[in-house]
Each structure stands twice: as C-alpha cells, then as structure tokens.
Amino acid sequence: MRFIRFIVLATLLVFGCSEPSDQGRWELIHSQSDGRTYSQIHFANSSTGWIVGDNGTVKKTKDGGSTWESQNSGITSKFWDISSVTKNLLWICGHNGSLIKTSDGGDTWQTLLHGDTLDGIFISVAFVDENVGWLSNNNGSILKTMDGGITWELSKKHSSGGAWIFAFDDATQYHVKGKLFRTFDGGASWDSVSIDRPANYSSWGASFPDKDHGFLPTENGTGGMIIEEYPVLSTQNGGESWQESPYLETGGYGLRCIWFIDGNTGWVGGSQNMFKTTDGGESFSREVVPDEFHPRNMTFIDENHGWAVSYSGEVYRYSGD
Helix, strand or coil, X not given: CHHHHHHHHHHHHHHHEEEEECCCEEEEEECCCCCCCEEEEEECCCCCEEEEEHHHCEEEEXXXXXXXXXXXXXXXXXXXXXXXXXXXXXXXXXXXXXXXXXXXXXXXXEEEECCCHHHCCEXXXXXXXXXXXXXXXXXXXXXXXXXXXXXXXXXXCCCCCCCEEEECCCCCEEEEXXXXXXXXXXXXXXXXXXXXXXXCEECCCCECCCCCCEEECCEECCCCCCCXXXXXXXXXXXXXXXXXXXXXXXXXXXXXXXXXXCCCCEEEEECCEEEEECCCCCCEEEECCCCCCCEEEEEEEECCEEEEEECCCCEEEEECC
C-alpha cells in the first residue's frame, strides 16, 4: 500500500506541478517595521493601492507599492477588508462593527459604523457600485446597503461566521465559509451548497472571478498531524460540484492565499510557496519567491500585475511581463 501511494503521489507531483517558472517573478518591494500586523491588500489599478491592519492602520501607495504613506482613518479598530469601485471611492471594514468610507482616495475618511457590539467583527465587504454593497460578520450575519453604506438591513442570519463575500451584481452574491451561501435575487432568498473538502483539510479564503468559477486553497485542519501536500478545490458550475487539483508539495506550510483573474488563470500560495495555473487548476507551476516569503493575502489586477502582503507588512510585487 505504501508503494502504491508513493507511485500515485509521485505521478500527481510530476504532472500536477512543474519546475519553477521563469515567466513571472515575485520581489520584496517594501518592508515594514512598525510592529503592527496587516490583514488585507487591495489595488484599484497598477499604481494605486492600500494595505490595512491593526489599530485603524490604513496605508496607501501611488507608485505600485514601492512606497507607502499612512492615512488617518479616524478610528483605532483592527481592519480586515477593503472594497473599491474606483481609485477614489472605497470602503474598509473591521473590528467593533467598524466601517469607513472615502470618496477622495483616502485623503479624508467618513466613519459609517463603529462601536455596535451586536455587529461584532466585520470580516468582509464588497460593493458592486457606489450604492449597493454587502457586509459579513463573525456572528454569521450578512448585511446589505442600497445607499453607499449609510444604512444597512439584515439580509441573512445564521450563515457561517466570517464569510468572504463575492458580489457580481446587485442580484447575485456568494458568501463562502464552510459552505457556499448564494443569493440570486439581491438577498431576498438564499440557498447553501456543501463544499467537498478532503479529510484533514480546511480552507481559509476563496476566489470567485465569476459566477461559475470558484477556487479554495487548503491548509492543515488536523491541529497537529504533519501534512506536506495540499490540493486546490475548484468549481465550474457555481458551487454545485467541486474537484480537487493535483496535490501541491509545500513542505508542510499549506495554502492560505488565493486569487484568480478568470476561470483559467490564478495563483495560490502560502509561506515559502507560490503556484500558478493557466488551466483552471488542472496543473500548476511553482513560482520563484524571495527568501522569507510569508504572504497573508494577495491581489491581482491582470495577469502581469499582482501584490501580496505579509502579517508583518512586507509587500511583494509580481511582474509577469
């Protein structure tokens, strides 16, 4: 049985993940030394982006991530997520039911929500235009706004706490955590779809580039057992069914951040690892990464421009051209 398992695993590794690719490159472009942890990175275009983290920290770049300047968010709660519809109009959510908004690229911020303990921690925010947006919190509630975040109504209770939001238009949204929760009528009704994960694996984060295609990374869900190979889960029919990719050799670190720009091309990674696929997860190539590469989240605006941020605030940039 061990011999058979070795053959199967070797076959998956040979055909599922090639040698390191020289088509794209990751480089460390900015180091942090402020002692804070960072949660999310977001770019509106190839030049303008933000990172957010502890103590109401918001930092903006205007040069593609090489330099960053602090912005005054007006509150001291930890921030978790960012959503923008233009380079000037964006929202940031976080602890203590916090939600802030800017209409001028962050020169000034408006506090829309803060301090309501019933709202707990806002984990994810997504706007589809200047008016329609969604929030999810750690208590399993999903909220909707129709006026840019000034007022909110409860759309769904008792989903999995801390769901990540993928909003495609004012009618169709997916929320992923444990299961996939879906609405096709703006939140008036919801269904849920189970996600088939292999035993001993869990997921943090997801990427849905469109309504049909979705991808989930996997990490160690055992709490102690050593695992060194991890699959990417994918769907091509809006979550109705899920497939496993070839298992990727990570050295035990697992896969924690993921981003797909369409149903074919995407990246998945974690500490000391980054992989790219151009065929929807049927095969992956290993990317060359810097020493001490520990990304927490990443974002891409196209196939040639991407960024990742670590817990401690290092920013890495991907160049594919």
